[in-house]
Amino acid sequence: MSTAPGITLGERLAHSPRTPLEHYRDDGPIARLLGATVGRLVPIPPLPLGLIGAAGLLAVVAAEGDAASDGTVAAAIAWFVVWAGVSSGRPHTDRFAWALPGVLRVGEYGGIIWIGATVGESASAGAFALIASLAFRHYDLVYRSRFQGKPPAAWLDVAAGGWEGRLAVVTVLLAAGAPPAALFVLAGVLAVVLVSECVVSWTRPSAAPVSIYEDEEDEGD
């Protein structure tokens, strides 16, 4: 199964991201599993994989709009999750890999807004609430590394589900007829968990070195 000797699948799943780009991806267990299995076997750089996934999803959104059936939604989301999930197993070393976390954001947020729109009325507000919670998570990933010297706790990678886990949950909720209320509940639960972990991290004195953040400013003289 594994291409590198001596590393088991379990170890690979437990492996926490090392580079900033891997952190910014915000992968959950499903994406890591896809990356660690199929991802090892696909000799394609990660960005094309992510783009194929996102392009397919957005094409269906554009074609079907808010009239899409639950089955169509589930199929399009699954398409995105599989392609972009596989990309997590590819080394993020090619020169355009910086675009990848952004592509994942578009797929996740776009998918949630779409699901809200297919339900209609206050589900769109629920979708906004949910992506607002997610935005906190994604800004937190960047700013905590920058100002605290370390990213948010590793258990949150699993507890927050990752971008693909959340998409899967929201799709299941849609099938179960749970939105709009469920979207608000999910947004609230995520917000409470994410903000609490963040507050706790700031109350604990950090031994991590000061992260060097650079000002891009220049002296015009």
Next chain:
Amino acid sequence: MATELQSPPQRRPPVQLSGNITTAVLVATAATDDGGPAAALPWEGGTLLDRLLTQMAELGLRDIHVVTRPQFEDRLRASAERAGATLHVCAGPSEDLAEVADLADGATGGFVVALADLVVHRGALEGILASPGIATGVLGTGLGGVGPFAIRGRLARGRLVSASSAYHSVSAPRMSFLGVLKVAAADNATFAEAAAELRDLMADGPPVSWQRELEHKAEQWRLTLGRATLKAERRAARDALEAAGRDRDELPPMEPEEYARRKRTLARSLPADDEAEFHLRHAATQQDIVALLLVGLVRRGVHMGNSFVRGFFWARPLSRAGIEEAAAAIQEHDEERVRLKSAVKGADGFFTTFFVSTWSRYVARWAGRRGFSPNQVTVLALCVGVAAAAAFATGDRAGYIVGAVLVYLSFVLDCVDGQLARYTRRYSKFGAYIDSVFDRSKEYVAFAGLAIGASSSEVWILAGAMLTLQTLRHSFDFSYGATDRQAIAETPQPPVAQSPDDALGRGRMKARNALEPKLVGLEDRAATAAELREAVEDESGERPAAAAAPRSLARRILASWRVLDRIPGLIWFKKMAAFPIGERFAVICVTAALFTPRTTFIVLLAWGGFALLYTSTGRILRTVAKWRSLAL
């Protein structure tokens, strides 16, 4: 004392130094024109060294060392003893470096190493020593205004990636080093190693290749001074024509070859004061271990930050005349006003610069004097932002107008907190974090308020789309930056024994060394293409095209894009095109007050979408250009 007439003397509270700095090393090895130590030049009843020793003590540094030469010892001992500093008397740079290596080896606190003959505002020192954004780094300025003798450096993403010394050269310099180096405690081991390596290299005087580099520098300095003299000559001739009632342009232009020849002649026989200055600087640079240590750290791959001196005063007067000049020039700099001005971030956008920072700095000063902390202001800004959203949520015209005003106020407070932190030097990592997170929160809470006010499913979708677009742009910004920084960190540095800073420079050095023996003096050299271009530019005021090297399409587009920066005012359009935070809040204010939430989101999405295309195009071009240059 004269400066105190201008701004009332103010006891500023001690600042929190970053990088765990505890030790100062002041390098008093440069001589002045009368042969004495430049650090003992008089300043406000004391000496330059007294002033710096006081500044270091005020900044909270307790362990202070002064490195000097045997012939200067008598002149400096009293100052050092008064300040409780340890005097190290060394015969030459190698011994200086040995002392530094000993101090750094096993030290628990970090270092500030500075030339002891600087006149510099305390604000500039605080800028580098107290900023949490700089662990190890330098005090710097742009290329202009510091004269031809300056130590230069090159920055990449705010990181110093190459630096010069008397014996090292830097390709494509972008900044000047101002003789203040800070080493965070975490880098002490590398610092000690760098100092020890330099000590060994300098043990029998500088290596031959280093001496060649210095000779080359001296030649360049002379040529620069010669060019300045020639330009002054030409100007004087034109002035004389004008005084005689004739047209300035009647002076016939010099042929480029003639111009270059004349410049070389002048470089050989500089005016007396230029010649004296040249000799002072030439001698001083060979005693400057601060620049050597800087190169040593950079070449060992240490992450070096940079703090620009901005409006604060800085000078290195090596003579009596220089001191008088500096004493007159510092009058032009009211430190308190500079401090307030430099609290405003240099990279702000159009709306922030012209509609907010013009007055928010006075709010910041008021808040600072009343003892408000930056974090209190940040929290207040969030509260006002939430109030704005609540006003939007009412969904009526009055609510939209009140919300618009509150959004503006909230944004002003948002600028105040950063300016207050910079003004009072009360930085904290937590403060920087909540400032960043609350900024975004306020924006998205305002979106929610507008969508509630509109109470339409469509507006919620538009609000979600705008939130997605902003998060996408943010992700691109930071992911691109992270990739870029990683590439910079992984670029190997040449060893400190090598004078030029890169492989290209090595080739240049080889060519120069091969050429050198054949050249007897400056006058025998044919004018280079660069000199001829320079002559055309000086004489006609036009910038002639450089000989075009074959470049990729991506590089050509990027280069012509940068040329646009020379058009005054265009820089603001470029900044606005990237849709920075000030412009986003301005759009919310104006469209919410005058139109409907739906309009607000459509304008935000259109401008933001354009900004996404604009910034991504630039990044894709840069990525392709880098790719190509690596493949070559």
